[in-house]
Amino acid sequence: MGSSLGKVFRVTTFGESHGPAVGAVIDGCPPRLPLEEKDIQPQLDRRRPGQSPLSTARSESDRVTILSGTENGVTLGSPITLVVTNRDQRPSDYHGFANIPRPSHADFTYRAKYGIHSSSGGGRSSARETVGRVAAGAVAEKLLKEYYGVQIVAWVSSIGSLDAPDMTNSQVTRDLVDKSPVRCPHPQTSSAMIAAIQEVKQQGDSIGGIITCVCRGVPPGWGEPVFDKLEACLAHAMLSIPATKGFEIGSGFSGSRQRGSQHNDAFIMKTRGLGTATNRSGGVQGGISNGEQIVLRVAFKPPASIARAQKTADYEGRPSELKALGRHDPCVVPRAVPIVESMCALVLADLALRQEILRQKP
């Protein structure tokens, strides 16, 4: 009862990591939007593992099929079903976990909640579930681009203790981001990050990081006070991504250190209309977009699956040692970039359409 997101542009993801398929159904996408598989595939390709020596070797081609909702390359206004077949299933890699819940994994909690857990891989708690999010997010992005001219770009701004300088005002593009194997558009930091991840990998360890995301071209008026404020919906979406531990909008936690006289964004006239001279608000005031660039940051913990042996306990509490087998990323943050963009797109598409309701006139 928690696999749907959005009220008007509503996405439901489905599929277990080692079942027949993963995917999503979107109910509420407007009709007459041009949409083909080729609009969706690029973001799936960016999400796909095995793209660089830094990531897991699991090789999925992840070809998306549109099962419903379009005809002749145009949406019909009916539910859009997106399916990606699971090809590379290696359940045997996961054998032997039956009695030991993996530390900081969802084995224990899924069993506590559902009384059952998929016997191989993470089932729904696997990062593979995000395939459906990314596929649906690409549809949302198409809508945002075609109807509203919105652009969403995310990148890796930190890996471990390595921080790239602030590039939120640098008109970073996805092309620029993808030039870096770790998706950090700041070349020097990118090199250092690559080295750090390789070191961590050699040590059989893993490392976390931070993604920064900007949304350009969002018009004033999106966001639904008092509970579905823009930043509230974004926070919801981001914290639903596996391995996330924090969310910031605009000045974020550092804003809490400031004084009002420093933090307030004064209004000035811009070419597109009234705007603000600074953007500590991150594009949102009172839960509603103000026309400035939306800026958010998402913290990812280090992956729980590490090659090193870990001391832990089995379900009966007996001290045990666990050593992960299978394919695991030492750092998931670069691959999470299109996921963050997708969740952002899903939130914005929903709020954009909800704002359409208020447009009508007597």
Place this chain on the structure above:
Amino acid sequence: MGSSLGKVFRVTTFGESHGPAVGAVIDGCPPRLPLEEKDIQPQLDRRRPGQSPLSTARSESDRVTILSGTENGVTLGSPITLVVTNRDQRPSDYHGFANIPRPSHADFTYRAKYGIHSSSGGGRSSARETVGRVAAGAVAEKLLKEYYGVQIVAWVSSIGSLDAPDMTNSQVTRDLVDKSPVRCPHPQTSSAMIAAIQEVKQQGDSIGGIITCVCRGVPPGWGEPVFDKLEACLAHAMLSIPATKGFEIGSGFSGSRQRGSQHNDAFIMKTRGLGTATNRSGGVQGGISNGEQIVLRVAFKPPASIARAQKTADYEGRPSELKALGRHDPCVVPRAVPIVESMCALVLADLALRQEILRQKP
């Protein structure tokens, strides 16, 4: 279309800051729960302005009335309506803003969204809206306490650059929190915070801060993957509070700096069953509570209303100067403590009841 939160325990808040009343309706509270006004009033009193020389002088008695949903002090299973009359209306204080949108306030965005904004005060964007949240949150807390033994305690852990030491494992109580006028249970830091706020007030400025919140006694199993994960719902709820800019669960942003071998929470047997030796996860794994204490932090920006004159522009873009009149807190963080607790309670009550659905057996 955004004033409701929750899927099963569903709260809708209503009311403008300078209209006749503010309040909330809860649909989905189970029947047979003892509930009277006196269960709700204490948290409203803690939220109320004018409690200390540090906060605004607006004096509202904020007496709650239960208009529906109970009989003889017990819930009936029907919608519970909670109303608080607005007594101290001083719309004249807000005159003169008609042409100048206040910086980092919601004047501009409400006008962009709705094409109309309440002429006096903030309307729905005012902190007064949180009266409904706190009233409803008290009902949620009653349910959590009576049915599940859950305890929620929040406190101020930072004001500006002043940070209290980590007290998440110190069994902090609300009584202890309320001994400090700034709701920081660490006496030395509390004193420093008071001094800092007074200084800021004298300067006609404002200051932000951070609230830490812990939930004790949450059983394993709460949270609804993949979108309504416990941390996702908490993040949503927290970022819907006015003036919030960030959210962390467990290790939060600092967790992104760590390695998996440091960050993973190993399992050990505890008296209540299997638990974890550390709690970097913050009580959540895979979006589901794991039985450990839930730990979260929320960042608040400095209040936008400051006594100092600010250079800005009017709606036509003409350079203007604005000086706030009316009653304004130099620091809202202490008063936000019961609001954070209430939002936490609303999320937990909803997820607790959603988990009841899975309990049934053939």
Place this chain on the structure above:
Amino acid sequence: MGSSLGKVFRVTTFGESHGPAVGAVIDGCPPRLPLEEKDIQPQLDRRRPGQSPLSTARSESDRVTILSGTENGVTLGSPITLVVTNRDQRPSDYHGFANIPRPSHADFTYRAKYGIHSSSGGGRSSARETVGRVAAGAVAEKLLKEYYGVQIVAWVSSIGSLDAPDMTNSQVTRDLVDKSPVRCPHPQTSSAMIAAIQEVKQQGDSIGGIITCVCRGVPPGWGEPVFDKLEACLAHAMLSIPATKGFEIGSGFSGSRQRGSQHNDAFIMKTRGLGTATNRSGGVQGGISNGEQIVLRVAFKPPASIARAQKTADYEGRPSELKALGRHDPCVVPRAVPIVESMCALVLADLALRQEILRQKP
């Protein structure tokens, strides 16, 4: 968890028959709609008991107050709260039912469901709950009239076995309907109905009837296949009214007797555009309005509360005799006319706004 209706224009009703108040909150009404108490009061007055010698003597003034969501007579886009105080509470009338569930009442089922039932009157199962529906329905109607020019008129078309002739094409107005004490716009049938109700009343009995409702001016395009089809939402709304047992749209059950060649509505050009020569569809094709008049009928059972003694059993199954005290209508159908209109308005307002979402263009 069932006191809300609608997805975009969403109403939640609250209040027990013998509690402090009844009312409704609407979340999702667009801003800038002129709205005052005087727009709502007339329909409440039409719903009010004690209007004619035929109905119950319970005298409620039923004055509505707008607690939130408007300022200076215009909606703000925020939740609109409508409250009507319960004045005439006579709980003693209902004493003595504690042990005997009233036949065809909700006493038994409420106790089975909630484990508790309001000790006096019907609580939420009372017809008094419909005050909230009618108040909210009046807001919906205002929206429909101002923005779309939609008109909704219902009347009593049958009482017991007395059927008025079909008047769906007669441009019946509310004024005409209200000229009849039983709200049947066909004078001869109206007189016969009055006599029938008086006879039933003298016998300490009750009687059912049928309401016909037409909606004029609904443009083509309202209704959301495949589950929220216009007729499905209308059926939902109508069957949620107390004492209803059946719903028909257009040809209804009699349509099931016909052949396709008789039943199909051929297209013809009309002044407003393409329409149909006949309207057996009742204004809906494929779940979407087609621009023709929407025509529906709702069946009401005879009220369960009768003055006559009834043989039944108490909660322990012991044979018992029950004789209703208190104030009861021998026939609720005339008073249900504004309720049917209100439910119709609530459904149409929601579907109208949902259709706005599809209007936007690239």
Place this chain on the structure above:
Amino acid sequence: MGSSLGKVFRVTTFGESHGPAVGAVIDGCPPRLPLEEKDIQPQLDRRRPGQSPLSTARSESDRVTILSGTENGVTLGSPITLVVTNRDQRPSDYHGFANIPRPSHADFTYRAKYGIHSSSGGGRSSARETVGRVAAGAVAEKLLKEYYGVQIVAWVSSIGSLDAPDMTNSQVTRDLVDKSPVRCPHPQTSSAMIAAIQEVKQQGDSIGGIITCVCRGVPPGWGEPVFDKLEACLAHAMLSIPATKGFEIGSGFSGSRQRGSQHNDAFIMKTRGLGTATNRSGGVQGGISNGEQIVLRVAFKPPASIARAQKTADYEGRPSELKALGRHDPCVVPRAVPIVESMCALVLADLALRQEILRQKP
């Protein structure tokens, strides 16, 4: 935005009649329920066209595949995706309708609503969409049977003016129903119905009918006042089925003809507990199941597609003649029997799980 039904057991159907596939996703089915394709296939087979000489010759094998949500024949608590491939696509049959909206079809209204309509067949307005409903309904039925012992049986009680006698108390089984090619368990009426349908078919015409459905074993307590009453949810579900025009529960429209003294269901002690001597209420009082058999009736209009030529107009209003080609049933009512059962199951499963929420105790 209307392809989902249910709040806890929530089904979304997808797929166009001539697209790659049709199906459904269920979010909210509890874990640990045994479920395999063979639990679903039988009802799909009953729904399938081409089963008797009376129905259309379109031959679809309609094999269902479970794409997600189960492992080793047991549900996981995650979304269950059910897919049926469309094999027999003959878009050419539908050529030539581009300019003439078919009378009493959805061509005109879909175009008015969405500005686009699937070019071949009915798209979402086709009866083929009900494949997803029936597949999901079979899952709901499995849940109802395993967890609650509920049985649902529907049959054809009228075709045109031919009415079978009341058999609601005859413990009719699906086996008995399926012995009749028109699914009428009353042999003599069945024979007459077959003759009537054949006659209509020879005349190139179509005919409507009525389905009666009973649900046995529903415990007291299901249904969510005030809007999601059991009968309201059933009415919603039934009127969302293509070609339906009316709904009755219990005494239905004929109940409106009665007096309270005739209509009231007196309580008596039964072996399973307190029950009612009669069941004019149809198993529902105050919107909540009372433990008696639920009895409902649904009216189906005659299919709009007839072989005979029809005079109508094209989109520009020019008088035109239309003669349906393609494969069409002269009477859809027999095939609608499993659809009615499925919609009934979907409603009951949702309300059953919603009632679980109220079960918990302090």
